[in-house]
Amino acid sequence: MSERDPLLHHDPERLAEVDKTTRKVGDERKVGPREIPRGTRYRILAGIWLATFLSALNQTLVPTMLPSISSDFNKSHQASWLGTSYLLATCTFTPLYGRLCNVLGRKRANQTALLFAGVGVLLCGLSSSMEMLILARFFAGIGGGGLFTTSSIIVSDMYSMRSRGLTQGIASIFNGLGLGFGGPLGGLITDWLGWRWAFLIQIPLFFLSFLLTEANLNYVTEGTGKSTKDMLKRIDFLGAGSLMMAVGSVLVFLSVHYNANLPWSHPACIISICSSGVFALTFILVEIFVSVEPVMTPFLLKQRIPVLVGCSNFLVAMCNFAIMYFFPMWFQTVMMTNASTAGLHLLPNSLSMSAGSVFAGWMMHKTGKYKAINLIFGVLPFIGAAAIYRLKEDSGPLQSWLSIIPMGFGNAVVLQTVLIALLVHIPEDQMAIGTGFGQLFRGVGQVGGVAISSAIFQANLQYNLSQRIQGPDAAETILKIRQNARIIGTLPLDLQRIARDSYNLSLHRVFFFAACSTLVAYLVRLPIPDKHLERKAPAPPQPPVLPAAALSVSDTTVVESPFDDNDDGSDSDSDSDEGGTREENILRPKGNISVRRRLSTFENAEDILSDITTHHAHAHAQGAQPHGDARDADGRPPQQ
Structure with a gap:
């Protein structure tokens, strides 16, 4: 095996197993907010x-x-x-x-x-x-x-x-x-x-x-807690409680002083105004140092x-x-x-x-x-x-x-x-x-x-x-x-x-x-500056999967307004204008695809999976086996 040989060979049984796993993950995947019908x-x-x-x-x-x-x-x-x-x-x-x-x-x-x-x-x-x-x-x-x-x-x-x-x-x-x-x-x-x-x-x-x-x-977003404790x-809660007490104390002061006509020297006025200051300070300290x-x-x-x-x-x-x-x-x-x-x-x-x-x-x-x-x-x-x-x-x-x-x-x-x-x-x-x-x-x-x-x-x-x-x-x-x-x-x-x-x-x-x-x-x-609003927001990132798993995930359309929407359950994009099946269109390369040569094995899992996906797409497009450099003495591909 040379340095140009892929680490994962074209083993049909192995790919079928990976395909089954990724399809299972894809089937259970819930859609994001911009993918719903x-x-x-x-x-x-x-x-x-x-x-x-x-x-x-x-x-x-x-x-x-x-x-x-x-x-x-x-x-x-x-x-x-x-x-x-x-x-x-x-x-x-x-x-x-x-x-x-x-x-x-x-x-x-x-x-x-x-x-x-x-x-x-x-x-x-x-x-x-x-x-x-x-x-x-x-x-x-x-x-x-x-x-x-x-x-x-x-x-x-x-x-x-x-x-x-x-x-x-x-x-x-x-x-x-x-x-x-x-x-x-x-x-x-x-x-x-x-x-x-x-x-x-x-x-x-x-x-x-x-x-x-x-x-x-029922759409999903990132950041939800894993357990009730989390x-x-x-x-x-402490910040919300101290804010409530601070604002409530001010309301009590306004009520007893102006509505009930109690003088400033009355204990109700003094206690309420002092409490508002104490709870306001507590709120600030909680927000900065505790929460x-x-x-x-x-x-x-x-x-x-x-x-x-x-x-x-x-x-x-x-x-x-x-x-x-x-x-x-x-x-x-x-x-x-x-x-x-x-x-x-x-x-x-x-x-x-x-x-x-x-x-x-x-x-x-x-x-x-x-x-x-x-x-x-x-x-x-x-x-x-x-x-x-x-x-x-x-x-x-x-x-x-x-x-x-x-x-x-x-x-x-x-x-x-x-x-x-x-x-x-x-x-x-x-x-x-x-x-x-x-x-x-x-x-x-x-x-x-x-x-x-x-x-x-x-x-x-x-x-x-x-x-x-x-x-x-x-x-x-x-x-x-x-x-x-x-x-x-x-x-x-x-x-x-x-x-x-x-x-x-x-x-x-x-x-x-x-x-x-x-x-x-x-x-x-007046000092608030203007800023151009983008027409489209970036689509939410999707985890990299093998092409077989990608077949189970529908295409995503960024919605522009309540009246400019993706079709509900539409299958119009199942076949491309170039003809062929959906599988062939997904695997067809768009332009020149070059497989990146890995000079170091210190890379994360997403990069490795991305290389595998790109390599298989390139191999199918060229009609070659994924390990296509290995040939016999007569120049013919080895028999399966």
Whole structure:
């Protein structure tokens, strides 16, 4: 045997055995996210987008039901926690789902979020006390934020970078419809059947989403844990817990100081503000020194683009939720409309958000750019917030119904473009972590938008009412007006006028805060650079196999958008244009093939298998035996 002879001879029995082994491996191999058929992909999208619709619906469902809920339980002073408890859970647990998608896999992470959200909504409908309802909202928030994160990650798995903006834009239609229909649907069902049915009616839809993902979301990705112990080690429970306590302590301080009017020197204020500082410091130390896979992802904090995107998400979310939670209240308390009509004023915001998301995605898909549309349309939220700030009682229907449209359209464009800007500036294998990173800042901004704007509103309402209402029973009257907005319609006309004016001035301070937030967000985004989006993402790497095993693996097509897809079960590529069987076409050499001469045996297994595969393909193409240099004395090949 010479140095040019292959180490593995052409032994039919040996090759048959190897072929059998590789075929067995290939048959058991599960497909990747860009290899699944069109029908399966559409069913996956239907399942995850139905869940995100329900999650968005629950974010805006409660504000129009607050008067009815607080009246049933007679605890108006706790009503604000129905919104903040949901958002606290969302901002705390949402970043974990980026890690859970790598640890548990996409399917189990999505269904974990779906389970928490569904159980939380069911408990909301069955609650017998305000405390139980607040806890149920917290459970629903644990899953609600996770549904958004897992949905974004699954879409990013299945589509190329350039097409993600368009696909995420279509996904935002369902998000926008949920946010828009939450208010009017909550008010309508409350007036018709009662507030409990607004929660219970969602349960069949949660079950349908679970069935769709259970049957279709079965593609595999790298990085899943090997055992339960490995999975638990990789989840940053300590970081999530310290973050929850830090944000929760801030919410407690805002509640007791501004809603309950306790002074700074009160023990509740001192303990809550000190606790927030201690837990915030604990969170930072855990993320830097303790956690194996931290929620905050410290290496992203060292990069300029992720930090800018995070700050923008925080400020945009504050603006969005300050408007969505207090815009319907303006119509209920100042214009004296019913709950369903007040909630309907959020519908234009929903439709404009859906249109903005699709527009941004389509533009990025067509041009491969995102900065220009961000700069042009990113100023619209400030225009919309300024128009809302200028609302008056005598404003016509055009201003009262359409002033919110620029804010919804512009913020949708911003959120889509900054998500793509974040993903394009981090490695592909860090995509799930980067998505969770962006959602963390967005979740904290949602909590801040409700909590800070609530503190601004309550402080100004207390001041305005105190300046206008005097007398021995003034304190009791002011407390009733602050805690129950529905009482305004039953007040005497002179006192009703004072209450409406006080609510009007206080709510306009909230709208001014929202306008400032979105203006600062626009300035923060200016340094984010543009980067061309590739039309195709690289296909996932496949392990090298012998040609026989390759026959069992279908060809992979990179999917460009939900409308540009590989055929479902198509066999059109089974024969090439050159004729011949599939086996012959696979083995036919493409151009000149030279077998690399190995000068050292210190090589890995993939290189050796690659050489064997290339050598056999070359041998079949030339009509020679794999060990074709060995001939007898007459120059004829040896007999088999």
